[in-house]
Amino acid sequence: MSKVVFITGASRGFGKLWAEAFLKRGDKVAATARNISALDDLVSTYGDNILPVQLDVTNRQDNFDAVNKVVEKFGRIDILINNAGYGLFGTVEESTEQQARAQMETNFFGLLWVTQAVLPVMRTQKSGHIIQVSSFLGLTTLPMLGVYNASKFAVEGLSETLASEVAHLGIKVTLIEPNGFATEWAGASAIQTDNTIQDYTPVREAFGESGSDPSIWGKPEATVAPILQIADSPNPPLRLLLGKVAYHGVVQAYTKQLEEVETWKDVSIAAHGH
Numbered sequence: 001m002s003k004v005v006f007i008t009g010a011s012r013g014f015g016k017l018w019a020e021a022f023l024k025r026g027d028k029v030a031a032t033a034r035n036i037s038a039l040d041d042l043v044s045t046y047g048d049n050i051l052p053v054q055l056d057v058t059n060r061q062d063n064f065d066a067v068n069k070v071v072e073k074f075g076r077i078d079i080l081i082n083n084a085g086y087g088l089f090g091t092v093e094e095s096t097e098q099q100a101r102a103q104m105e106t107n108f109f110g111l112l113w114v115t116q117a118v119l120p121v122m123r124t125q126k127s128g129h130i131i132q133v134s135s136f137l138g139l140t141t142l143p144m145l146g147v148y149n150a151s152k153f154a155v156e157g158l159s160e161t162l163a164s165e166v167a168h169l170g171i172k173v174t175l176i177e178p179n180g181f182a183t184e185w186a187g188a189s190a191i192q193t194d195n196t197i198q199d200y201t202p203v204r205e206a207f208g209e210s211g212s213d214p215s216i217w218g219k220p221e222a223t224v225a226p227i228l229q230i231a232d233s234p235n236p237p238l239r240l241l242l243g244k245v246a247y248h249g250v251v252q253a254y255t256k257q258l259e260e261v262e263t264w265k266d267v268s269i270a271a272h273g274h
Helices: 013-024 036-049 060-074 097-125 146-169 198-210 220-232 244-263 265-270
Strands: 004-007 028-033 050-054 079-082 128-133 171-178 239-242
Touching: 004 013, 004 060, 013 028, 013 036, 013 220, 028 036, 028 060, 036 050, 050 060, 060 097, 079 097, 097 128, 097 146, 097 171, 128 146, 128 220, 146 171, 171 220, 171 244, 220 239, 239 244, 244 265
Parallel strands: 004 028, 004 079, 028 050, 079 128, 128 171, 171 239
Antiparallel strands: none
């Protein structure tokens, strides 16, 4: 039985790749983008099985209107993939107020508004799967991406809480946590801070050197099978790391955190007072 999949940020990158993967196997896809002309090729190939929806996820009411269009067209929403987002590159101090707020508006609040718009549909159905595209940088951090890291940490906390609230309604939640992939995320889709502070030059240079190794960038097409597997799983995980850099990075970070927790165990317990 075909599924109805609602994907945000589908004009390029993961969003477009995954949208076509679902369409190829016969699912129906509502694909959102700020510029829906980027979806013309999918429309010409898959016809009525795709519904292009112009959407800026930062506008809360527009998200509810978009969901209504999808339900009017396809009758239900089985899977939501919250994929819209971008990266802000620069140190914490160099990030402007406007840049920081814009990053959170898209990566966190946009995801929240889409989720809130879809939940009434899934509650009525007593079924559904919400797939939140986070990042392994929602579990650990890299320098030069402080505000982006913060936005994904927020997505992690929101989504883990949501999972505990909707499980009894038949709604599943999965956080997808990729490392860097060879999409436009670090290129055309990225925003750079303008205010360059010289004291951070060593950090900036080290970050640039680390990104020059082609082996750290995953192949986007390799994510298709995992996404379809997650979408079809009757018992999907709450979290799924995508990529070997994500796996090793998170294991290393969590091991270090646990070691530090144990080192300060006596102080932590004494702070309880009794």
